[in-house]
Structure formats: C-alpha cells, structure tokens
Amino acid sequence: MEFPNQPYFTILEIARDNNEEKIIGVFSDLNGVANGYAYLFTESRKIIKGKISDLKLSDKKAVFVSAEEQTSTLLAAGQQCMYFDGYLGERVAIIFDTSRNWRKILFEPSESTRINKDGSVKVVKGGWDHEHCVIDQKNISLHENPFGYKDQFGTWVCVDCYNNYVLTKKFGFIKSG
Numbered sequence: 001m002e003f004p005n006q007p008y009f010t011i012l013e014i015a016r017d018n019n020e021e022k023i024i025g026v027f028s029d030l031n032g033v034a035n036g037y038a039y040l041f042t043e044s045r046k047i048i049k050g051k052i053s054d055l056k057l058s059d060k061k062a063v064f065v066s067a068e069e070q071t072s073t074l075l076a077a078g079q080q081c082m083y084f085d086g087y088l089g090e091r092v093a094i095i096f097d098t099s100r101n102w103r104k105i106l107f108e109p110s111e112s113t114r115i116n117k118d119g120s121v122k123v124v125k126g127g128w129d130h131e132h133c134v135i136d137q138k139n140i141s142l143h144e145n146p147f148g149y150k151d152q153f154g155t156w157v158c159v160d161c162y163n164n165y166v167l168t169k170k171f172g173f174i175k176s177g
C-alpha cells in the first residue's frame, strides 16, 4: 500500500480518567496538524475519529480523544498511527468503511424548488441536475459523468474515484506536500 506523506502520531501512553481515555502521543512533524477534529489511521488499518487537544509546538506532543466507542482494543502505547485532519480523514473514513453498499447508477436529474422574491415557491423541472463526488468534487451529471456510485446514505463518488480509491483502498487522492 502506498502511504501519503502524512504526519505520524506515535502513542506514548493511554491515560484514563473519569471514563475518558486520553491517548497521549507525539507527532513526527506538525505539517497540517492542529487542535480540533482529526482522524487516526491505525496499524491495523482502522480509522478512528476524534479530537486533538493540548498540542505543544515545542515537543510535538498532543492528546487524542476518540469520538468512537471501543477503540481501546485498536490503540496501544508504541503504535504509530497516520494523522489526517477532519477534511481528509472524513474521506479516508468513507473509503475504508466496509459497511457502505456502493451501487453504480445513472444520474437522473430531479425537481428542485426555488423560492421567488415574493416568497412563492417555484418547482424547477430537472433543476437538480448534478451531484459532486465526495472525494474529488467532480461533477456527476448527464453531461459530464452520467454514471456514479451511490451508497445507502446518499453519498456519491465518481467512477474514477470508486475504481482508484474505494475499490482498492488507496490514498492516491491525497496530494503530498
């Protein structure tokens, strides 16, 4: 598997207080790292959503608190996880989520509604004429990419992203540097 040039978070210690599990670790570098929502990709290829706090620029240490249950079996001191910010991590999570049922379908325009200046509502036939691929934002429409993959949550990915990333579980959509 090709890995992107993302910072690594090495777990130093897992501290538990008041039922909260604080994953204390140190980053390999701070490129793109900030306090806030983040994802860790574990050595066992699981992606965990959570929050980075107490980031110290001097020694690159920080605290990660998982927003998901049952992560203690996935994380342990000494492990190296790949760090993703909220935006990238959300996309990695979609790619690695095996509970999603992707179906290839033809995009069909549907009605949209428009609110006029006088407050009345106008129905525009075929007004909803495109979707965006969640990974690279490419338009999925009758004119550009008529086929796409849609999951049970209504998430769309274009055919290229499905074949290149969802199917293969690859990180190629992340531009390094």
Ligand SMILES: [Zn+2]
Residues within 6 Å of the ligand: 133, 134, 135, 136, 137, 138, 157, 158, 159, 160, 161, 162
């Ligand atoms: Zn795409």
